[in-house]
Amino acid sequence: MNKCVARFLRAFVDGKLSRFCCLCSLVMLCLSIAINVSAAESITVISDDNYPPYLFKDTNGNTVGIVADTWKLWEQKTGVKVTLLAIVWEQALQQLQSGHADVIEMIYQDPEREKRFSFSAPYATLPVGIYAHESIGGLATSNHLSGFTVGVQKGDGCIFHLKQAGVQSFRLYNNYEEMITATLKGEIKILCMDDYPATYYLYRAHADQTILRAFTLYQGEFHRAVKKGNEQTLSLIAKGMAAITPAELAAIEAKWKGRPLQKHLYYGQALWALVAALTVAVSLVLLVFMLRLAVKRKTAEIESKREELELERLRLTDIIDATRAGTWEWDIQTGVCQVNHRWAEMLGYTLETLAPLNADKVKSLTHPDDWQTALAVVERHLKGEIDFYECDIRMRHHDGHWVWMTDRGRLISRTSSGEPWIMRGTHIDITDKKEADAVIWQQANYDSLTQLPNRRYFNSHLHEAIAEAADHQQKLGLLLLDLDRFKEVNDTLGHRSGDELLIEIAQRIRQCLSDQMLVARLGGDEFAIILPEPACADVQAFGQQLLQEISKAMILGGERVYVTVSIGISQYPEDAVNAEEMIQHADQAMYEAKNRGRNNLRFFSMAIKEALSQRVSLARDLRVALENGELRDYYQPIVDLATGKIAKAEALMRWQHPQRGLISPSLFIPVAEETGDIVAMGDWILTQAAQHAMQWQSLVNDDAFAISVNKSPVQFVEQMDTKNDWVHALRSMGVEGKRIVVEITEGLLLNPDPIVEQRLLQFRDMGIQVAIDDFGTGYSSLSYLSKFDIDYLKIDQSFTRNLNAGNESYVLCEAIIVMAHKLGLKVIAEGVETALQRDLLIDIHCDYAQGFFYSPPVPAEAFEQMLVQQSREIASAR
Known part of the structure; x- marks a missing residue:
């Protein structure tokens, strides 16, 4: 377009066009220029906000860096408004793909991205490295990454190159800071990061000594990219970037990457050197004078204290002997060692048998596992990392066993060249202490x-x-x-x-x-x-x-x-x-x-956890169920098989939960037994049963009518005071004992606790009858049937359910009935659900039956109506 303008002006000056044509052409040209400029009056550039020094957020939240300054300069060169957005890299890719951005910055080119984007020529080359936690060793090439999970920033070009290297497991993060934090927490061990931002963020997180660079995965080249098919924008970018001079780009680079500082301080240095020389000269003069005085004074002191020093040496020797410590001196330069009599004595030697003693001989006496440990501590002391050397080691006694020593020493002199020379120290026998510590450790960590x-x-x-x-x-x-x-x-x-x-x-x-x-x-x-x-x-x-x-x-x-x-x-x-x-x-x-x-x-499983949670919830709600009147008493008829009439009933407890509705006793009874709430609940159902036993007696017109109440083993053996005892409760209510049958389990009768027998004797004395519930499913010993006063055996419903003519259940039921009758006991069959089961039980002379064939458990009102109906039928039959 600039060439067109030039040609137009030359033509105008040469007079080759008429004034009118010139005017028209000039207007059209201006319109064309305006249209082209307006078509590209602004573009949106997007990139990663996590890439210092190229692009990142400063402490005030401003987007800064090499890329930001470059685009500002581009804007000045082209006159096109640039909106620069710095966001999470994965979102930046999505914004370009969706058309909400025109250009993406700092993107690596790979075959997968070439399908979606058009790329500019590369303008920077940056190494991309593999970083690893210091606990991971042996990572030298990409071949070593197979089988590892690698942390990568979402949308990063690392993923393509890692897949080519055979890596299949990735953990994706929003930015480098998240990746570094996750590594410090132990969530991930290996990371893929570009070196520039990696160095920045590792330093800022104080992790540059913990997360180390292993090797270079590849050399990445920065491009600018647009959505596929938008080559016009790509061309506009290239023209604008071409207008920026190399010197301008170098200035931006120097601003954000830094430049070496050059200062000419020769004059100042010379001045300081002169001052230092004068100071040294004056100091030397004073030092010589002071040394002469000191030598004279010290000579007098040495002469006067020679005897005192000898006495002090003898005193220290006595102290060392009193502590029974062995002393040693080691010439590090020659390896020669000198020890006292006690040192040799602790190992069963004499000084003569140890001579000559050097470092190699000491090594042969030291346990191999402890020698390297000791040398490592000595090395730290010689480097000045610790003030003294101290280590517990094992040394072989002359008779072959190991002696534990606390070895402690210190470097006391160096050679003229500064090399370590003489070390001195002590050995103290701590074998007894080690053995005592081992016993204490054993007692603290092992079951006796x-x-x-x-x-x-x-x-x-x-x-x-x-x-x-x-x-x-x-x-x-x-x-x-x-x-x-x-x-x-x-x-x-x-x-x-x-x-x-x-x-x-x-x-x-x-x-x-x-x-x-x-x-x-x-x-x-x-x-x-x-x-x-x-x-x-x-x-x-x-x-x-x-x-x-x-x-x-x-x-x-x-x-x-x-x-x-x-x-x-x-x-x-x-x-x-x-x-x-x-x-x-x-x-x-x-x-x-x-x-x-x-x-x-x-x-x-989570189902188990949920069930336990529900159990805990039930236990909590159960504590207030009785107080809130949520318990219900239900009754199931027990029918005399000889007459087909209701002769007894079993009282059963139900829980009407305000939110969960009617809860099965199989769920809440075990919980009540664990929490101890079964005691109060059992007392409650006894009261209800006793009251109804008196109320319904006249309806049954049978003096043998009684209501069975289950008594839990937990409740049965509970040491209760008189006020809570069932015998006392029935007496206070004026209820005859024969109106109640207490149902217990077989296991309770095998309990050696004397309170069991005491309770049964109390029941017998008051006329309370006893039934063994679920008989046949428990213990093989039946001696308790003759030992205790038992009135009924209740055949478990597992036998009744499978009852058929001549089968195993039939034989077992018949055997139980015959045995019970010979012992003077009555038999109640539970779980009767069919007429066939009823008829078979009649054939083998069972006394009573209960089950859904007759009626499920029903509320007290419904059960009373059953008794009224039965009474009417008996009356009408007469």
Whole structure:
């Protein structure tokens, strides 16, 4: 366009065009120039705000750097307004791609980006390096990166080159500061960063001694780029940049990268040198004078104190002998060593048998593991890093055993050239102290009964194992083991047998372990096992092996004993990120294994955690359920099989939660037993049952009518005062004992606690009847049937549910009924759901039945209507 203007003016001057044509042409030319300028009156340039010294934010939040100054100069040269935006690099790429920016700065060119962008010629070359935490060694080329996870800034060109090097795992960050912080926290070990900003941010984070440069990944070239197809803007940029002179660019570079400082201070230096020379001269004169005086004075002092110094030397010798310390002197230049009699005596030698003594002979007497440690400490002392040398070492005694020594010394002189010369020090025998420390350490870290590591050692080792697993990106497994019903062993066989059991269990666990695993006794009957990788590759199989080994029979006190274990498992990093979480989650899984019937293992899951959370929530709400009137009493009829009429009822508790609705007793009863709330709840259901037993007696028209109430083992053996005793409660209500049947479990009758027998005697004296609930599912010993006054056996519904003519359940039920009748007991079959089950029970002479075939548990009002209806039917039949 400039050439066109020139030609036009020449034509105008030469008079080759008419005035009119000239005027028209000039107007058209001006319009053309205006249109072209307005078409490019402003552009938006975008780039990374994380790249000093090229582009970054200063302390006031302003965008500064080489790139910012360059574009200001470009704006002046072209007259085109430039809007420079500095944002997160990944967002900068997105803004250019979406058309919200015209140009992107400081971008590396690679095949993937060439598909989307058009690039200018390169204008700067910068090295891109691999940086690593100081704990990582051996990184020299990109071939060493395979298998590592590398931290990269989002959208960075590093990703393309790392993929070419075989790296498949990346962790992306918004900027270099986030990457450096993550490395210091141990989240990542290897980073890819451009050298200029990396040096800046590492220095600012005080991490330049922790995060080190390993090698150059590639040489990156800075380009400017536009969206594919926008070559017009790219051409405009090139013309503007071409207008900037090399001197102007050099000035910008010098401003932000710095320049060497040159100062001519020769005059000042000469002046100072003259002053220093005069000072030295005056000082020398004074020094010579003072030295002469000092020599005279010192000569007199030496003469007078010679005898005093000899006495002091003898006194120090006596002190050293009193401390039984060995002394040594080492000539570092020759290697010759001199020691006193005590030094040789501590190792079983004499000075004569040790002579000649040098550093090599001392090395031969020192434990190999301690020699290098001692030399390293000596080296630090000789370099001035520490004031004295001190180290505990082992030295071989003449008879072959190792003696622990505290070795302490100090450099006392150097050669004229400044080299270390003479060191002196002492040796003190600390073998007894080391042995005492070892005993204390053993007692502090190991269980005295099983000789396994204890909880303290386990916690420390688990923290270390997790840290190591994190460093090597490996897995870790934790198993918590809790013996099932261990208290019963202690109660029945005694604590000595219980200790023998724990020792045997510890030995069985050890036999299942490999060298990499650690087992600890945490206390009581609880053990823990740490499984590092690769031992944790098949935790399931290992856990099953433990279950099998522990469940094998053992002989304790002449008795054959079987014990099982419940195991909870958590894994790092899937289930937890620290030791506390691993222990907590394994404990929750073990608790779930207990709930699932014991003698099994469970892996931690969020479902288990949620169930435990709900359990805790239930326990909290249960404490106010009784107070808030949320409990409900339900009744299920017990039918006389001979007449088909309701003869008894079982009182059952339900919980009407204000938010969750009706909650099953299978959920809240175990929680109530754990929290102790079952005691007050049991008293409440007894009161309801007793009141209804009196109220419904007239409707049944049967003197044998009674209501069964379940009494929890926790509630049964609870030491209660008279006010809370059921016998006293019934008397105070005026209810006859025969109106209540107390249902208990078989396990309760095997409890050696004398309070069990005392309670049963109280029930008998008042006429309260007793039923054994869920009979047939518990213990094989039936001696308690003759020992205690029992009135009813309730056949568990698991037998009734499978009842069929001639099958195993049928035979077992018949056997139970025959045995009970011979002992004078009545039998109630639970879980009757079909007419066939009813008929089969009648065939084998069962006395009573209850189940959904007759009625599910119903509220008191509904049950009363059932009794009224039955009374009407009996009356009408007459």
